[in-house]
Amino acid sequence: MTKSTLLNVAITLSRVCKTIFILLIIGFTAIFIHLQLDRSFYNPKKFNLKTGDGYSYSMKWKSDKNAEFNEVFTLDKLKTVSLYVTYLKFLGVLILIYLCIWEFQKIMQSVKVTKTFGENNVQSFRRIGQFLMGYAILTSYTSFRFENAGFKGISIPFTAIFLVLCAFIMAEIFKEGILLKEEYDLTV
Amino acid sequence: MMLAKRDMKSKELAEIIGITEANLSILKSGKAKAVRFSTLEAICKALNCQPADILEYVED
Numbered sequence: 538m539t540k541s542t543l544l545n546v547a548i549t550l551s552r553v554c555k556t557i558f559i560l561l562i563i564g565f566t567a568i569f570i571h572l573q574l575d576r577s578f579y580n581p582k583k584f585n586l587k588t589g590d591g592y593s594y595s596m597k598w599k600s601d602k603n604a605e606f607n608e609v610f611t612l613d614k615l616k617t618v619s620l621y622v623t624y625l626k627f628l629g630v631l632i633l634i635y636l637c638i639w640e641f642q643k644i645m646q647s648v649k650v651t652k653t654f655g656e657n658n659v660q661s662f663r664r665i666g667q668f669l670m671g672y673a674i675l676t677s678y679t680s681f682r683f684e685n686a687g688f689k690g691i692s693i694p695f696t697a698i699f700l701v702l703c704a705f706i707m708a709e710i711f712k713e714g715i716l717l718k719e720e721y722d723l724t725v
Numbered sequence: 726m727m728l729a730k731r732d733m734k735s736k737e738l739a740e741i742i743g744i745t746e747a748n749l750s751i752l753k754s755g756k757a758k759a760v761r762f763s764t765l766e767a768i769c770k771a772l773n774c775q776p777a778d779i780l781e782y783v784e785d
Binding site for chain 2: 720
């Protein structure tokens, strides 16, 4: 596969992913609005409450000792505050991933036009690192409050933290690359 | 200065030593960070001079 084909594939994939994320945001918002209008529709929709990857700690409780957890952890019984917090959290996660893909696409486009070592790409990698840091923070804590039950969980998202480090390291590598390019350009 | 002595234009020299006029301009203005030995050799050959004739140390 040539460099140009690879870049074209990466750019196309980024565009497809961006579209999927926009659709996900719209879909998620539609469910959020519909859930407030008709809660009974979501009666059988049960939560699979788990924390993220990496090291995690979680705690769940219910007021009715005889009830099963999957009976109390249903979407229609989710408290309004918890619903809003969950919606905003997932919306934030989706937007952050969308922004990461956008920055990645910008980098690929600059490589395609052979402007690889530019200040823009350093900024893009830094922004990706910041967005991923936001993603790591948002996904590290999970909290749901139901009418007669609750769930709390905290985890260390190792994958996201590793990606944050990778993004910042890439920014430093590209910064070094700019200096080398400048030196090369000014060598006659 | 050496160019003027030899009555040679920048364009002509750039063609002889095989670099672009833009690069020659970088050299003349002192913006260059490094000069290849091959370039220096070509300039000296074209102007029939020694490196010391075209290089000068100026304190920043």
